[in-house]
Amino acid sequence: MMRTNRTGVLAAAFLAAVPLLLSAAACERRDTPGATPSSTAAVCPEGLSPNVATGAPIEIGNLSSLTGPGTFPEASKAAKAVFDRLNFCGGVGGRPVHFTVEDDQGDPAIAAQAARRLVEQQKVVAMVGSASLLDCAVNATYYTERGIDAVQGTGVDPVCFNSPNISPVNTGPFTGVTVALYYASNVLKKQKVCRVRLFDIPGFAPAFDAAAARWETITGTRLTYSGAIGKVTDDPTPLLLRAKQVGCQAVVVDGIESHAIAVGKAIRANGLNDITWIGLTSYYTDNVGKQLGPTGNGLLANSEFEPYNADSPALSDVRGLMQKNGIAMTSFAEGGYLAATIFQSVLLSIKGDVTRESVSAALAKLDKYDTPLIGSPYSFGTGKTHAPNQSSKFVVLKDGAWTVAQNDWVTLPS
Known part of the structure; x- marks a missing residue:
C-alpha cells in the first residue's frame, strides 16, 4: 500500500508537468549526423537460422508516444525490427512474436485506456521497449496489480525507477x-x-x-x-x-x-x-x-548508452538493423533495440509454454545480462525498484x- 500511494503521488505531480516534458522530449531526438559508419546486422539471433515462425503468436505490448507534441517513433520501430528478425528465424519454438504498439498521443487518459487494451484484450505477456513520458506515471500501479512486467526502452520520470514491475534499460x-x-x-x-x-x-x-x-x-x-x-x-x-x-x-x-x-x-x-x-x-x-x-x-x-554516433564495433548490429529497416539511428532507437534484444533472450530461455506467469518467472531470474551497449549488466530480478544501468x-x-x-x-x- 505504501508503494502504491507513493506511486500515485509521483504520478500526480508528474502529470502536472506533462506539457513541459513533452516539449522537452520533442527536442531530445538525436538523429545521426552527417556520414554514419555502415554496419551489417546479423541475419538471425545466435543459435537460430532462417525459418519463418508460423505457430500461435506470443503477444507483446508497447506503449509509446507516436503522435502529439513529443514523439518517440524510433524506439517502438527498433523493437519491432528485433522481433521481426526473430520471427523470420523461427520465433520462439516456432511461435512468432505479435508486437502491438499503442500510441498514448501524449494524453494520460489515452495512455491508461491503451494499457488496459493491451493487458485485458490483447492479453500481452509483457510490455517491451516503450518510450513514453506518460506510461510509468499513469500505469505503473496498474501493471503491478495485473502482474505485467515492463522492460522499458526509455525511463524518464521517478516512477519508472521506483516500481517492482518496470526496469528501464537506460541510465535515466x-x-x-x-x-x-x-x-x-x-x-x-x-x-x-x-x-x-x-x-x-x-x-x-x-x-x-x-x-x-x-x-x-x-x-x-x-x-x-x-x-x-x-x-x-x-x-x-x-x-x-x-x-x-x-x-x-x-x-x-x-x-x-x-x-x-x-x-x-x-x-x-x-x-x-x-x-x-x-x-x-x-x-x-x-x-x-x-x-x-x-x-x-x-x-x-x-x-547513457554507447554513444549513438560513435564509430564503435558495439553498434554494428543495432546500426545495421536500423539501416536495413530505414529507422533513424538515435538514442531512442538504441533503447528500443536493447529492450527487445534483452526480452528476446528471456523468451528463448523459457522452457515450456510462454505465458504471463512464465515470463515474469524468467524476468525474476534475470540478474545479469551483459551487452557492450551499456556499461552495467542489465537486470530485472525481484527487487521493489529497478535502476540497473549505473554507467555512462x-x-x-x-x-x-x-x-x-x-x-x-x-x-x-x-
Whole structure:
C-alpha cells in the first residue's frame, strides 16, 4: 500500500508537468549526423537460422508516444525490427512474436485506456521497449496489480525507477546526475564539484536532490555549490555566475535542450570556459551542436548508452538493423533495440509454454545480462525498484559536433 500511494503521488505531480516534458522530449531526438559508419546486422539471433515462425503468436505490448507534441517513433520501430528478425528465424519454438504498439498521443487518459487494451484484450505477456513520458506515471500501479512486467526502452520520470514491475534499460536523468558528478570528481579529479538544477518539474526535485546526495555518500565529499532555477523560463546565467564566484571547478547542469543552448552561450559570453560543464543526455543532440557551433567547445554531456554516433564495433548490429529497416539511428532507437534484444533472450530461455506467469518467472531470474551497449549488466530480478544501468560514457562538443570524450565507461560503485 505504501508503494502504491507513493506511486500515485509521483504520478500526480508528474502529470502536472506533462506539457513541459513533452516539449522537452520533442527536442531530445538525436538523429545521426552527417556520414554514419555502415554496419551489417546479423541475419538471425545466435543459435537460430532462417525459418519463418508460423505457430500461435506470443503477444507483446508497447506503449509509446507516436503522435502529439513529443514523439518517440524510433524506439517502438527498433523493437519491432528485433522481433521481426526473430520471427523470420523461427520465433520462439516456432511461435512468432505479435508486437502491438499503442500510441498514448501524449494524453494520460489515452495512455491508461491503451494499457488496459493491451493487458485485458490483447492479453500481452509483457510490455517491451516503450518510450513514453506518460506510461510509468499513469500505469505503473496498474501493471503491478495485473502482474505485467515492463522492460522499458526509455525511463524518464521517478516512477519508472521506483516500481517492482518496470526496469528501464537506460541510465535515466537521476542516476545520470550521480554518474556525472562522479565523473567530475573521480575521473576528471575536480576538487570543487557543483550542481545546477534547471528542471522545474513537480515531483522531480526530490529525486534530483537524492541523486546528488547519493554522490556525496559515495565520495564522502560535499557539493561546493548547489543552485536551482526558480521557474523553467528563468535565465540560468546568474546561477552559472554564482558557480564561478564560489570557485566551482566542475558543474553538472541539467535541463532540456533549450537550456543546453542557453548554458553554452552564457559560458562563452561570460568567460566561464575555465570551468568544466557537464550536461545530462538531453544536451546530447545534433541541434545543440548546430546551434552552438564553436561557442560550445568543451561542453560535455552524458550519453547513457554507447554513444549513438560513435564509430564503435558495439553498434554494428543495432546500426545495421536500423539501416536495413530505414529507422533513424538515435538514442531512442538504441533503447528500443536493447529492450527487445534483452526480452528476446528471456523468451528463448523459457522452457515450456510462454505465458504471463512464465515470463515474469524468467524476468525474476534475470540478474545479469551483459551487452557492450551499456556499461552495467542489465537486470530485472525481484527487487521493489529497478535502476540497473549505473554507467555512462561522456561526449564533448568540438566545433559543433559531439565526439566521444573517453572510451571507458564510468560506472558508479555498488
